[in-house]
Amino acid sequence: MVIPYARQSVDETDVEAVIRALRSDWLTQGPEVSRFERAIAEYCGGHDAVAVSSGTAALHVAALAADLKPGKRLWTSPNSFVASANCGLYCGASIDFVDIDGDDGNISVPALKQKLDIAERAGLLPDVVVPVHFGGQSCDMEGLAALRERYGFKIIEDASHALGGRYNGRPVGECLYSDMTVFSLHPVKIVTAGEGGIVATNSNALAEKLRLFRTHGIVRPDEAEGTDPWLYRQVQLGYNYRLTDLQAALGLSQLRRIDDFVARRHEIAERYDVSFANTPVRPLARRDYAHSAYHLYVVRLPPAQRRAIFDGLARVNIRAQVHYIPIHTQPYFQAMGFKTGDFPVSEAYYASAISLPMFPGLTEADQRHVIDEVLRLAR
């Protein structure tokens, strides 16, 4: 029996919800998608939410709605999945990175401030900053919002890991300190729809743009306009990023259990924390302002031992993972001019990090096995 680093929790109510949608009049985007969007907006305490076909598509439409295009600039953290940077490239914008805080894996606010000062003098300030709530723990949003105020960029939170997380007691996705917040519904994430993504926002204007980019840039004239009933107008270049009603039915059903999922993830994290206290296995720092959704449980290991520990775990069928290979070290980004050494904290962090199994269905016995093996290998 293999213990993966992450796994979805699908139960019979989820299965029945999808079957009900399958028997309904709609298969693609329909009433389930609208219900799901309202439920997410309500859960996050924000005004609106727009569902799309993946977290990557959500980042793309958010970047478009933030008006990214050639000549504009997006900055994000190298310690993320490549999609956090690619969304800027899809729009023809240029991208750059800000190094992380090595203790929590999130974007470093002091490093951002320093880079903004340099960029301001050069007239190259970013238009959008994408902070990534690494592992489900919120970034320092007050710190980021203060810089947004001073330097005038937009903030798109990449909260792919953080649905169900909180910042200063408020739900991630409420967008109190950002323009938009993006979630992913990939099976390893907190809540799944198979595939899917969401953009939460409090702005009606942004929500309208997001919906336009989601469906080919097409608007249907109001019936009140008295135009031909078959008429539609393409006013923008958009995409087909629709979520299906089948997926939304799964997402909606899963969302009802989100608080249980996150509570269970916290239980697992506590047990790891206690077991690794006073050992060479060092968990990420927990910040007082954040209540993590605990998508990942990352530990830092002595870099000389990391590979041996990873391989040792694989030999006993424990499939750890590594999050993340710094984006700027990927061949595609190196070809753009980024170099190894550009973001040393991210690189040092990467050399020592592994993600241990963390998912609601992880049994106590399996977790004990993981803990014993990690401690045996790290000794």
Ligand SMILES: *Cc1c(COP(=O)(O)O)cnc(C)c1O
């Ligand atoms: C999963 C993830 C994405 C992309 O989400 P998909 O739904 O897989 O497209 C983007 N950013 C981060 C940080 C992620 O973990």
